[in-house]
Amino acid sequence: MTTTAAAPQAFWLAGRPATGTDGFDVTSPWDGGLVGRVSVPTAAQVEEAVAAAAGARDAFSATPAHVRAAALDHVSRRLAERAEEIARLITAENGKPLKWSRGEVGRAVSVFRLAAEEARRFNGGEAQRLDTDPGGVGRLALTRRFSRGAVLGIAPFNFPLNLVAHKVAPALAVGAPIILKPAPATPLSALLLGELLAETEGLPAGAWSVLPVPNEAMPALVQDPRLPVISFTGSDTVGYQIADSVPRKHVTLELGGNAAAVVLADWSSEADLDWAASRIATFSNYQGGQSCISVQRVIADASVYDALAEKIVAKVRDQVVGDPSDDATDVGPLISTAAAERVESWVDEAVGGGAKLLAGGTRDGANYAPTVLADLPADATLAGAEAFGPVLSLHRVNGTEEAFAAVNDSRFGLQTGVFTRDLQVAFRAHRELEVGGVIIGDAPSYRADQMPYGGVKDSGTGREGVRYAMDDYTYERVMVLTGLDL
Structure with a gap:
């Protein structure tokens, strides 16, 4: 327009x-x-x-x-x-x-x-x-x-x-x-x-x-x-x-935030992993990743990590990038070329430090391709900052305790998604995760406008x-x- x-x-x-x-x-x-x-x-x-x-x-x-x-x-x-x-x-x-x-x-x-x-x-x-x-x-x-x-x-x-x-x-x-x-x-x-x-x-x-x-x-x-x-x-x-x-x-x-999606060992069926991968791929890229609760980190149990990672990369590559006025488009531009250049520099820094680029990593003006990284160095800017762009990093953990510790190892605390069918684990997540909202069985990007929304730590x-x-x-x-x- x-x-x-x-x-x-x-x-x-x-x-x-x-x-x-x-x-x-x-x-x-x-x-x-x-x-x-x-x-x-x-x-x-x-x-x-x-x-x-x-x-x-x-x-x-x-x-x-x-x-x-x-x-x-x-x-x-x-x-x-x-x-x-x-x-x-x-x-x-x-x-x-x-x-x-x-x-x-x-x-x-x-x-x-x-x-x-x-x-x-x-x-x-x-x-x-x-x-x-x-x-x-x-x-x-x-x-x-x-x-x-x-x-x-x-x-x-x-x-x-x-x-x-x-x-x-x-x-x-x-x-x-x-x-x-x-x-x-x-x-x-x-x-x-x-x-x-x-x-x-x-x-x-x-x-x-x-x-x-x-x-x-x-x-x-x-x-x-x-x-x-x-x-x-x-x-x-x-x-x-x-x-x-x-x-x-x-x-x-x-x-801000650097929202995590946690996928635990009990979320292991083919259908479960397809659902998680689809939701993660969608909500790491919606709004061009320019949402405080866009998925930035995937923390997956080692037992499901490989299968999940393969599905996430495939679904991220399926995201339709292009003219935002086209009904078929999933991912449009960032708000400015400068914003896309910032994301590009952070991804380049991470890859230069040893991260593996599994998808994306390219820029065209204000457009940045949906990107997936693995083995993100702990000292990379993307490890601690809010990406506010279509960038996702994958992290392998062993067990629920390690997964929840990884979520809390952040200066932000807005929302977290936990893919589990264990009700006891759900209540544990609600009790232990240092965030303003815990979404069970879905990505952290869910928000209903009548529910309390906000964070702790540097999330506000x-x-x-x-x-x-x-x-x-x-x-x-x-x-x-x-x-x-x-």
């Missing part, structure tokens, strides 16, 4: 369209064609948006639940109605294959629907009698959750609609104003979402803004005391810089998933009623 040069697209300032004095081009990672031109807010317009968000705090928090729920329902319906158009926009600006863009739109439909449902039942309150001790006779505590204040949502490029939805929808559900900063490479999906939000009724001015400001302008927003909550998705380096710079703010971080803090983000955007406040005849 390319367009001819046109006036810059407006951004959304306190719920209304606005343009600044400057703009930037959004280009396709696939062919470099112009996808759109976006207007950049001026410093004065950013100030206006922040002031509006801070000023809307009390009014928005007091908005009836049915008003917020109706707005969220409207966005969910409109996303569904315009699904194909939006999917093609995601593919155009992001480069992900159309099949995955369609899935992303479907997930965003669900996120807004879930948020509407949660808005209707959230904050019902919890009553607690206090006469368990003599001093509490006649007293009753009522605990409810209230907005912490305006949210600064900072979104990444890899899911330019759904990860925006995971910041905007929970904020609107709890009545917290939000300023959304989309990734500079992929702002168009967020701006289209703003178009749908602008169709809603009943939300106060200042309840939401979508500001495509450059990354250089982010520190000022992060530091602004009128934005007491920050929800960031991106690299661990930037995320912890943000958290360290504002220690008194409530900061949630959804950061806090949780997404609609209800869990709503908790992060609010705090408990207790009221004690006195003189009651209970």
